[in-house]
Amino acid sequence: xxxxxxxxxxxxxxxxxxxxxxxxxxxxxxxxxxxxxxxxxxxxxxxxxxxxxxxxxxxxxxxxxxxxxxxxxxxxxxxxxxxxxxxxxxxxxxxxxxxxxxxxxxxxxxxxxxxxxxxxxxxxxxxxxxxxxxxxxxxxxxxxxxxxxxxxxxxxxxxxxxxxxxxxxxxxxxxxxxxxxxxxxxxxxxxxxxxxxxxxxxxxxxxxx
Numbered sequence: 001x002x003x004x005x006x007x008x009x010x011x012x013x014x015x016x017x018x019x020x021x022x023x024x025x026x027x028x029x030x031x032x033x034x035x036x037x038x039x040x041x042x043x044x045x046x047x048x049x050x051x052x053x054x055x056x057x058x059x060x061x062x063x064x065x066x067x068x069x070x071x072x073x074x075x076x077x078x079x080x081x082x083x084x085x086x087x088x089x090x091x092x093x094x095x096x097x098x099x100x101x102x103x104x105x106x107x108x109x110x111x112x113x114x115x116x117x118x119x120x121x122x123x124x125x126x127x128x129x130x131x132x133x134x135x136x137x138x139x140x141x142x143x144x145x146x147x148x149x150x151x152x153x154x155x156x157x158x159x160x161x162x163x164x165x166x167x168x169x170x171x172x173x174x175x176x177x178x179x180x181x182x183x184x185x186x187x188x189x190x191x192x193x194x195x196x197x198x199x200x201x202x203x204x205x206x207x208x209x
Contacts, residue, residue, distance in 0.1 A: 008030060008097045008098070008206050008208070009026075009027070009203060009204075010028060010128070010164075011026050011028035011030070011032070011058075012032045012034070012187055012202040012203070012204065013031075013033055013034070013189055014033060014036055014065070014132070014167070014168035014190050014191065015036040015065075016033070016192070017036060017039045017067075017192060018037070018038065018048075019192075019198050020037065020049060020053075021052060022198060023198055023201065025201060026200075026201060026203055029058050029059065030058055030061060030096055030099070031056050031058055032060075032061045032062075032128070032130055032189075033053065033060075033061070034063055034131065034167055034168050034189050035062075035063050035064045035068055035132035036067050036068060036168055036190075037049040037053075037068060038067050038068045039067070042070070043074055043075050046068065046075070046080065050081065050086060053084070053086060054084035059096050059097055060086040060087060061086075061087045061096055061101055061103065061128075061130060062087065062089070063090070063103040063104060063131065063132055064090075065105065065168060066105075066132075078090075087101070089104065093123060097208070099127040099206060099208055101126070101127065101128045101129075102122055102123055102129055103129075103131065104130075105132045105133065121156060122157070122159075122162070123160070127164065127206065127208075127209065128162060128163065128164045128165075129157065129164070129166065129184075131153060133149055133153060134153070134167040134188060135151075135165070135186075136150030136151055136154055161183070161184055163184065163185065163206065164184065164185050164204060165184050165185070165186050167188060168190045169189075169190035169192075185204070187202050187204065189202050
């Protein structure tokens with residue numbers, strides 16, 4: 001997905017863990033965060049992150065990871081996002097900049113009830129799939145919840161063939177791969193590097209179909 005003048009620019013990140021204010025964020029049409037913005041699950045961290053996210057000069061799409069779950073009654077991530085013009089996706093679809101996004105947590109840790117099911121099927125005709133958990137080709141023996149979710153997610157991606165799949169981090173770590181025509185391009189968007197600070201956001205360019 002090489003950039004062209006009339007393509008939408010998508011800036012992609014995940015696993016910022018309250019270090020987001022140190023990022024050099026490129027200018028983009030759409031900003032996508034694939035979860036794990038919080039460091040401690042505190043609600044005030046989510047609000048601080050959302051205020052920063054809101055200020056970016058484009059449209060915003062967000063899914064959350066297990067560290068972003070808040071058990072307090074005051075936590076309402078959907079309302080907080082709506083108040084800031086952020087598109088929050090939890091197993092649902094939205095059209096942003098002429099592109100069809102579908103987002104869900106697909107958590108790769110033990111289930112978090114507030115995140116909903118990790119096994120919700122991905123719909124057809126999706127341009128950009130955003131999940132926190134990553135796909136995986138083969139489960140490690142004995143299979144765990146994490147393995148089953150990752151293998152199920154890969155099966156959904158192969159069956160539905162979104163043009164771009166954004167997630168946090170898989171076994172291959174962070175990076176971009178799978179650019180062959182008519183196949184899904186993958187972006188492992190984790191920016192977290194404990195010893196070296198955050199890496200720069202990933203950038204993709206995409207035309208609406």
